[in-house]
Amino acid sequence: MAASTAAHSLLLHLTAPRKPTTGATPLPPSTLRLSTRHRLSRLTTNCSNSDFPNPNGILVAPPSAAAATSSSSSSSSPIEVDVATEADLRENGFRSTRRTKLVCTVGPATCGADELEALAVGGMNVARVNMCHGDREWHRGVIRAVRRLNEEKGFAVAVMMDTEGSEIHMGDLGGAAAAKAEDGEIWTFSVRSFEAPPPERTIHVNYEGFAEDVRVGDDLLVDGGMARFEVIEKLGPDVKCLCTDPGLLLPRANLTFWRDGSIVRERNAMLPTISSKDWLDIDFGISEGVDFIAVSFVKSAEVINHLKSYIAARSRGGDIAVIAKIESIDSLKNLEEIIRASDGAMVARGDMGAQIPLEQVPSIQQKIVKLCRQLNKPVIVASQLLESMIEYPTPTRAEVADVSEAVRQRADALMLSGESAMGRYPEKALSVLRSVSLRIEKWWREEKRHEELELQDVSSSFSDKISEEICISAAKMANKLEVDAVFVYTKSGHMASLLSRCRPDCPIFAFTNSTSVRRRLNLQWGLIPFRLSFSDDMESNLNRTFSLLKARGMIQSGDLVIALSDMLQSIQVMNVP
Numbered sequence: 315m316a317a318s319t320a321a322h323s324l325l326l327h328l329t330a331p332r333k334p335t336t337g338a339t340p341l342p343p344s345t346l347r348l349s350t351r352h353r354l355s356r357l358t359t360n361c362s363n364s365d366f367p368n369p370n371g372i373l374v375a376p377p378s379a380a381a382a383t384s385s386s387s388s389s390s391s392p393i394e395v396d397v398a399t400e401a402d403l404r405e406n407g408f409r410s411t412r413r414t415k416l417v418c419t420v421g422p423a424t425c426g427a428d429e430l431e432a433l434a435v436g437g438m439n440v441a442r443v444n445m446c447h448g449d450r451e452w453h454r455g456v457i458r459a460v461r462r463l464n465e466e467k468g469f470a471v472a473v474m475m476d477t478e479g480s481e482i483h484m485g486d487l488g489g490a491a492a493a494k495a496e497d498g499e500i501w502t503f504s505v506r507s508f509e510a511p512p513p514e515r516t517i518h519v520n521y522e523g524f525a526e527d528v529r530v531g532d533d534l535l536v537d538g539g540m541a542r543f544e545v546i547e548k549l550g551p552d553v554k555c556l557c558t559d560p561g562l563l564l565p566r567a568n569l570t571f572w573r574d575g576s577i578v579r580e581r582n583a584m585l586p587t588i589s590s591k592d593w594l595d596i597d598f599g600i601s602e603g604v605d606f607i608a609v610s611f612v613k614s615a616e617v618i619n620h621l622k623s624y625i626a627a628r629s630r631g632g633d634i635a636v637i638a639k640i641e642s643i644d645s646l647k648n649l650e651e652i653i654r655a656s657d658g659a660m661v662a663r664g665d666m667g668a669q670i671p672l673e674q675v676p677s678i679q680q681k682i683v684k685l686c687r688q689l690n691k692p693v694i695v696a697s698q699l700l701e702s703m704i705e706y707p708t709p710t711r712a713e714v715a716d717v718s719e720a721v722r723q724r725a726d727a728l729m730l731s732g733e734s735a736m737g738r739y740p741e742k743a744l745s746v747l748r749s750v751s752l753r754i755e756k757w758w759r760e761e762k763r764h765e766e767l768e769l770q771d772v773s774s775s776f777s778d779k780i781s782e783e784i785c786i787s788a789a790k791m792a793n794k795l796e797v798d799a800v801f802v803y804t805k806s807g808h809m810a811s812l813l814s815r816c817r818p819d820c821p822i823f824a825f826t827n828s829t830s831v832r833r834r835l836n837l838q839w840g841l842i843p844f845r846l847s848f849s850d851d852m853e854s855n856l857n858r859t860f861s862l863l864k865a866r867g868m869i870q871s872g873d874l875v876i877a878l879s880d881m882l883q884s885i886q887v888m889n890v891p
């Protein structure tokens with residue numbers, strides 16, 4: 315926008331005295347309440363065969379689920395907010411809506427239409443599909459089922475595709491769910507391909523140079539220590555290994571080898587971050603219109619820049635966000651340049667814990683979360699948050715503490731992996747993330763723990779700098795005046811993310827006219843994304859928004875609101891008329 319002085323002047327309209335309220339918006343008696351708990355208890359069936367993609371790759375929703383869902387999903391509605399957020403707003407009042415976003419990995423336990431819907435009702439903001447597992451038709455079925463859920467039932471769940479990457483990993487065990495390695499057994503790790511099922515105690519390794527690179531005496535770790543082997547003999551393409559730490563081998567588990575206490579990774583560095591299979595998956599993701607592509611084992615900013623220009627050239631509007639997964643030693647070395655180049659980052663603790671000593675993972679997590687906030691990039695904390703819930707219906711105390719710590723660090727999002735992909739209690743795990751997030755966020759607000767984090771300058775132009783300062787001031791004012799919400803009208807979503815970065819006490823209602831921007835904002839802390847067409851006239855935008863939201867029972871006369879827009883760089887403070 316042009317740097318005209320008039321446009322930059324701060325408009326401070328304090329139009330009416332603050333009403334003595336609480337912020338919680340009571341539900342009009344006539345309004346249908348979509349109770350998360352009821353929906354959750356109704357939808358507890360497991361993924362049955364009929365829920366998997368039909369031969370056309372389409373997941374079929376049983377008619378009962380469709381009939382039972384709220385009717386507020388019409389895409390012709392003048393203002394759209396997803397039904398799960400609307401229920402949260404009505405149930406908790408807007409000062410208490412959940413700020414931390416939730417990502418769920420979809421797998422065999424959750425690919426059915428009913429299970430996906432239960433996750434959406436339970437607060438899933440982003441559905442992740444991991445290209446390490448499942449085939450093209452399966453992924454297509456899941457992505458389309460999520461889209462259909464959004465269109466037909468009024469959710470706004472974004473889709474994240476996570477690439478396989480080309481680190482060294484085992485084959486798929488010929489279809490077996492797992493294999494158990496016992497102490498003292500001899501297993502063969504081989505670069506040869508086998509017909510399924512492979513010979514007993516034989517594991518295919520995806521990396522051609524494997525047999526050349528390992529040496530007798532090296533330690534071979536499966537998934538960072540789920541099982542451990544010692545290399546005892548090399549026979550051409552085959553490497554004989556003695557199991558020294560028994561454990562479960564899962565399909566496509568990650569392999570690292572260690573020599574004299576250090577990970578051997580010279581050769582890994584030769585592997586491309588994005589393999590040829592990944593490029594095909596990325597083409598597929600672009601054609602299916604995913605919202606995020608998470609890149610596994612990023613080593614440098616270069617690969618992110620390359621992918622971003624590839625996407626920009628191929629997808630209309632280049633509106634797929636690229637998330638850098640921080641999970642290798644190289645990514646830690648080049649952390650800042652990688653995060654600067656990306657649209658967001660993931661602390662991928664699973665593989666990270668296989669490459670660095672475990673006791674370093676917590677401090678690195680905190681460092682990445684802080685850095686992402688400084689650089690205004692959303693950050694996801696991932697892996698093993700509620701690992702025990704793959705098998706058990708309640709988490710361990712330690713897991714709850716881990717989730718709490720990520721929420722306390724004010725990460726944008728938390729992610730479920732195996733818990734939602736193949737666990738026995740996906741919805742329960744999601745509800746633990748939800749309730750722990752709500753509780754810790756509330757505690758934070760009650761204790762008035764606004765950390766005085768000095769936010770560094772991220773803007774690249776004077777106009778951006780003004781937006782940034784406006785957001786910082788608006789967030790401070792919001793806390794001091796105890797406003798009920800900040801409204802931000804934003805075309806690109808940038809001003810909304812600048813506000814989110816300030817982590818204000820009140821929620822941020824982000825109005826955007828683009829459906830894809832709205833879905834992407836789903837990943838960012840504290841943002842409640844709405845789709846709304848708006849004009850350059852703030853007065854009329856505000857009046858229209860107030861009447862639409864009042865009609866939906868989402869705000870009330872007297873609520874105190876701060877409004878910002880990225881067209882007219884301004885701050886307005888007002889009571890809802």
Ligand SMILES: Nc1ncnc2c1ncn2[C@@H]1O[C@H](COP(=O)(O)OP(=O)(O)OP(=O)(O)O)[C@@H](O)[C@H]1O
Nearest residue numbers: 419420421422444446447448664665731732735736
């Ligand atoms: N599409 C799928 N089909 C079958 N199993 C899946 C699928 N997605 C995930 N899983 C199962 O859930 C587990 C956890 O999922 P997750 O996505 O975290 O994968 P991962 O293999 O640990 O690797 P990554 O490092 O890429 O996250 C996997 O190990 C796998 O057993």
Ligand SMILES: CC(=O)C(=O)O
Nearest residue numbers: 662663664665696697
């Ligand atoms: C999520 C992921 O890739 C990891 O934790 O390794």
Ligand SMILES: [K+]
Nearest residue numbers: 476477478610
């Ligand atoms: K992956």
Ligand SMILES: [Mg+2]
Nearest residue numbers: 641662664665
């Ligand atoms: Mg990983």
